Amino acid sequence: MKILIIEDEAKTADYLAGGLGEAGYSVDHADNGIDGLHMARETPYDLILLDVMLPGLDGWAVMQKLRAQTRTPVLFLSARGTLEDRLRGLELGADEYLVKPFSFAELLARIRIILRRGQAQPDEEILSLGDLRLDLGKHRCERAGMRIDLTSKEFKLLACFLQHPEQVLSRTFLASRVWDMNFDSDTNVVDVAVRRLRQKVDEPFAVRLIHTVHGVGYRCELEA
Template identity: 60%
Template sequence: MKILVIEDEVKTAKFLKKGLSEGGYVIDVAADGLEGLHLAQEVDFDLVILDVMLPKLDGWQVLARLRATEQKTLVLMLTARDAVLERVRGFELGADDYLVKPFAFSELLARVRSLLRRSTSRPQEILRMADLEIDLMRHRATRAGQRLDLTSKEFLLLTLLARRAGEVLSRTLIAESVWDMNFDSDTNVVDVNVRRLRSKMDDPFPVKLIHTVRGAGYVFEAEP
């Protein structure tokens, strides 16, 4: 499988190319947004790893132009920007996943593999499970046709769980992805917010989608 890395930091680009090549992928690298956009439009890549802070065209512009031409290549945003609203913006523009620097390469590789397992399917603007529907472009979610009143962080949490449906996500991963924090065992922010999301998204409905995996985290899937 072919991956395009659009990254202007030379050390980071070399690190990603080396690690992903050792993982069996064919890697091309672009050092600015304009070159990256051209390659992404001209070459059939399975995945684009896209930095936000780029010369010539930034990552938002590259992503927006790709999606404006109905380019459906999977895009993993890779950036030092860690504000929740920045992540929401990325998903609204059509990003498929989002990873904040600094990151562990093992997590990046896991994200890449997870995305590429879905590469034979067209990237969705709407995620569905049971009677839940998440409209990524409009930033809204409904169950059984009822609009869910979610905060931006609750929507980001729900989107994270839904995009990685069937995977057990640890509290550490959730805390880092949604709240930009290293998980502290004395902090119950993840459990509290999952409980709040459940009260809006699961409790009023017969089919439960968020499940606790004791000692491991949470998994998003319909009850059998």
């Protein structure tokens, strides 16, 4: 699980990163709102920890811009603890609002609840992009009304793309999500799987959905 911390106080950020790392999470950090928003847009995170009082762009603005593009779970961590502040954060689309100072044990508990909540939703959803539909419950894929047979890994790979539309997914991220493994630069397992998936969901159709971002990874989106 990958978490982004957007926090300008260095000591707080180090404390969070250290504790979350010991708990088994992979952590990135941005010390201002502009960089944090850019990182959140470019990298698929499982959760974002967001401060309110940030240089460059405050947490309210970051939250508003994020919700215009993504449903990545967000947990506000802020010293601003009035009822109005908490309600504002939740109304902007945050999943939780935790007031500083807080217990790290409580933070971990809230993180686990949010992540479990996010994992429970996909099984009930039909993912789609353009004329492509992926029914996770029935394990069924269709494009333009045509049934497409996928292997279990191809299905999981396509689901990963559709759960992160228009985001660049690195080979490392795909390997960890689809194969539950660390990416080895000497293996081409991800590239081979993407090529086979394209042969089934892209090549027979006029509009391509899976695009290569050279030197970075892949992105799933409708061509302009």
